[in-house]
Amino acid sequence: MSDKLPVMKRLERRDVDILVSYDNDQNFIITYDDIRYSCPCAKCSPQRNNDESSKYLRREVESIAAEKPKVKTVGKYAISFEWTSGCSSGIYRFERIWSLANKEDPDNGRGYVHGVW
Amino acid sequence: MAESPVSIHNSDSDDSEDPNPSPQQQKQMEQAYAQMKRKMSVQEISRKIKHKIMVLSGKGGVGKSTVSTGLALSLAQRGHSVGILDIDITGPNVPKMMGLDGHRLHVEEGRIHPAQGHLGVKVISMAFLLEDEDTPVVWRGPIKLGAIQQFIGDVEWGELDYLVIDFPPGTSDEPLTVAQSLPDIDGMVIVTTPQEVALLDSRKSINFSESLKVPVLGVVENMSGYTIRGTAMANTELVIAGPGGKSHKVTSDGDGNFSVTLDIFKKGGGKSTAEEFEVPFLGALPFDPGFVRGGDDGVHRIVSDPDGESAIAFSKVVDSILEQISESPGDSLEII
Numbered sequence: 254m255s256d257k258l259p260v261m262k263r264l265e266r267r268d269v270d271i272l273v274s275y276d277n278d279q280n281f282i283i284t285y286d287d288i289r290y291s292c293p294c295a296k297c298s299p300q301r302n303n304d305e306s307s308k309y310l311r312r313e314v315e316s317i318a319a320e321k322p323k324v325k326t327v328g329k330y331a332i333s334f335e336w337t338s339g340c341s342s343g344i345y346r347f348e349r350i351w352s353l354a355n356k357e358d359p360d361n362g363r364g365y366v367h368g369v370w
Numbered sequence: 371m372a373e374s375p376v377s378i379h380n381s382d383s384d385d386s387e388d389p390n391p392s393p394q395q396q397k398q399m400e401q402a403y404a405q406m407k408r409k410m411s412v413q414e415i416s417r418k419i420k421h422k423i424m425v426l427s428g429k430g431g432v433g434k435s436t437v438s439t440g441l442a443l444s445l446a447q448r449g450h451s452v453g454i455l456d457i458d459i460t461g462p463n464v465p466k467m468m469g470l471d472g473h474r475l476h477v478e479e480g481r482i483h484p485a486q487g488h489l490g491v492k493v494i495s496m497a498f499l500l501e502d503e504d505t506p507v508v509w510r511g512p513i514k515l516g517a518i519q520q521f522i523g524d525v526e527w528g529e530l531d532y533l534v535i536d537f538p539p540g541t542s543d544e545p546l547t548v549a550q551s552l553p554d555i556d557g558m559v560i561v562t563t564p565q566e567v568a569l570l571d572s573r574k575s576i577n578f579s580e581s582l583k584v585p586v587l588g589v590v591e592n593m594s595g596y597t598i599r600g601t602a603m604a605n606t607e608l609v610i611a612g613p614g615g616k617s618h619k620v621t622s623d624g625d626g627n628f629s630v631t632l633d634i635f636k637k638g639g640g641k642s643t644a645e646e647f648e649v650p651f652l653g654a655l656p657f658d659p660g661f662v663r664g665g666d667d668g669v670h671r672i673v674s675d676p677d678g679e680s681a682i683a684f685s686k687v688v689d690s691i692l693e694q695i696s697e698s699p700g701d702s703l704e705i706i
Contacts, residue, residue, distance in 0.1 A: 263704045293648045324705045327585040328557050328694045330650055332703075344586070346648050 258351055264332070266321045273354055281354035285322070288334060289314040291359045293349060294342035301360060314339070412523045416553045419453070419530040421695055424548065424558040424584065430539035433592040434561045435463040437655065438536035439491075441559070441691070443672040444684040446489035450531035453484060455521060456495035457548060458538040459514055465497045469668040473498055481526040488673045494525050515547050522551050549582040556695045557587035559652065564591055564639040587694045588650035590687055591640025595631040596657040597679070602626055631656075652690040655683045 259275035270284040290311055292298070300310040323335040331346045352359040391399065416422075425438040438454060446452045456464035465471055468487030475498040476483040484492035496517070527533065537544050549555060558579055579586045602608055602622045610618040612632045622628040644651035658680045660671045672681045 261703055263706070265706050326703055326705075328587055328650070330694065331585075331648070344648055349648065 258347060261347055261350065264324060266324060268321070269319045271324075273350065283350070283353045285319060286311075286314050287353055288345070289317065289336070289339055291345075291349065291353060292340050292343035293345065293359075294340060297340055297343065298360070409523070412551060413553070415523070415525070415527060419527060419533045421531065422533045422535065422552060422555045423587065423691065423695075424535045424537065424545060424555060425561060426537050426545060426558050426578075427539050427561040432539075432561050432563045433655075434539065435467060435536050437559070437561045437590055437592055438534050439464055439467045439670055440655070440672055440680075440684045441688060442491050442532070442534045443489055443670055444681070444688045445532050445534075446491050447672070447676065447681075447685075448688075451490070451492075451529060453492040453494070453527050453530050453533045454487075455525075455533060455535045456493065456497065457518055457521070457544050458536055459496045459517065459544070460538055462495045462497035462500075464493060464536055465495045466666075466668060467670055468493050469670075470495075471668055475499055478526075480524070482521070482524050483526050488670055492527060492530070494521055496521075515543060518544060518547050519551055522548065545578070545582060549584050555584050557585040558582075559587050559691065560589045560649075561592055562589060562640045562643065563593045564633070586647075586649040587691055588652035589640045589644040590652045591654040593657040594640070594654035595633050597629055597631045599627070599629040602628060650690065650694060653683065653687040655687065656680055 259277045259279065261273055262276050263272075263274040265272040265274075269286075270282050271288070272280060272282055274280045291301075297310065300306040317336075317339050320337060322341075325333050325335070327333050327344050331344045332350065333341070333344055335341045349359040352361075423441070425434055425441070427434045435456070435458065438456075442452045442454045454464055454468070456462045458464075465473055465485070465487075468491060470485050470487050470493055473485045476485070482494065484494045485498065487493045535548060537548075545558075598610070604622060604624050604626045606622045606626075608620050608622065608628060610620060610630050610632070612618050612630075618630045618632065620628050620630040640654065641651045656679055658671060660675065660678070660680065671678070672684060675681060
């Protein structure tokens with residue numbers, strides 16, 4: 254998947270969303286609410302597993318005042334968002350950002366399962 | 371240590387304070403000077419070392435030192451100049467694995483000079499300070515952290531392509547001290563074994579990286595599978611009794627050779643953890659008794675069998691790490 258993924262060249266932080274530009278000249282807008290809601294960390298992910306907790310997470314995220322986060326690259330594979338409030342733990346792979354940009358489910362329908370091995 | 375340049379002189383100014391500092395003040399000034407000097411030295415060292423990689427595990431006994439030395443040797447095999455800093459103060463195993471058992475620390479003009487192990491890999495370890503290998507190091511926090519800072523700031527590494535830093539297990543003071551003292555660390559490699567208890571702890575390590583502000587380069591699954599090989603009648607179906615009463619069917623080839631890989635500690639847990647936390651999976655390393663023998667004999671498996679299964683597995687892990695720390699899309703990403 255990552256082989257075919259366009260390379261993100263620019264990320265502009267705006268008041269309530271980010272504008273991301275890729276090397277194939279495509280541009281996308283992703284709201285901060287969507288970014289926060291899709292946080293891949295071990296605390297936020299399980300909350301998207303069922304409808305009730307998922308709605309609760311969405312409400313919680315939307316109740317946070319809009320702010321521009323600090324954005325950093327993580328190794329070669331991801332970016333992270335640092336907010337002054339709410340969860341800043343998630344490492345967002347470029348694949349996840351691409352899914353969000355294309356309004357796709359970044360979890361690919363995969364429920365978070367903690368320790369089943 | 372060089373003489374402090376802090377000199378005492380009588381000023382003509384009308385400063386009402388006593389211009390002659392007390393011995394205690396003089397000592398404080400000298401300490402401040404030593405700290406400043408070490409800080410400058412750390413910056414210089416950091417500039418000379420192109421890449422710094424931390425190797426951590428949440429749990430002991432997962433083969434972290436084996437992985438650290440393996441990564442260092444695998445990088446050295448490719449012609450890179452490599453160093454290992456063994457920060458595991460309570461159980462420093464790296465010298466033994468690198469054929470440097472019994473080596474003493476070499477200090478010249480206040481600078482610590484690393485020992486050279488297999489393939490020219492430079493090694494600094496707390497073991498070099500021990501009177502004998504049976505002496506336990508019982509140091510409280512501040513002494514331990516002082517020793518680590520000295521190992522970071524006072525070592526004459528020279529120019530290095532890679533410095534691999536081996537830590538004690540867990541999420542303790544040591545990685546925190548190194549992450550705060552040594553600038554521009556590329557990231558951390560989390561070592562785990564496939565079983566649940568190790569995986570739970572490796573998740574802690576991944577979350578720990580967030581506190582340290584050091585990116586996770588990925589997860590390595592060690593002791594991933596044990597391959598047994600044998601001979602039988604040609605083209606014969608055999609049944610091998612594996613762990614947990616699980617039977618493995620295998621058919622010998624035309625020459626009578628067969629091999630089967632047994633998942634002694636389960637399989638795939640490291641990959642699942644990596645997927646769960648959305649960090650890269652760097653690869654799986656086989657369960658290889660040769661590492662135990664090599665560790666005891668002081669000849670690392672990668673040195674004794676450079677084309678063997680384990681060396682190849684290490685090489686793949688190194689490929690994955692280099693992919694993470696090479697020029698990346700992240701480097702060219704403009705964030706505004």
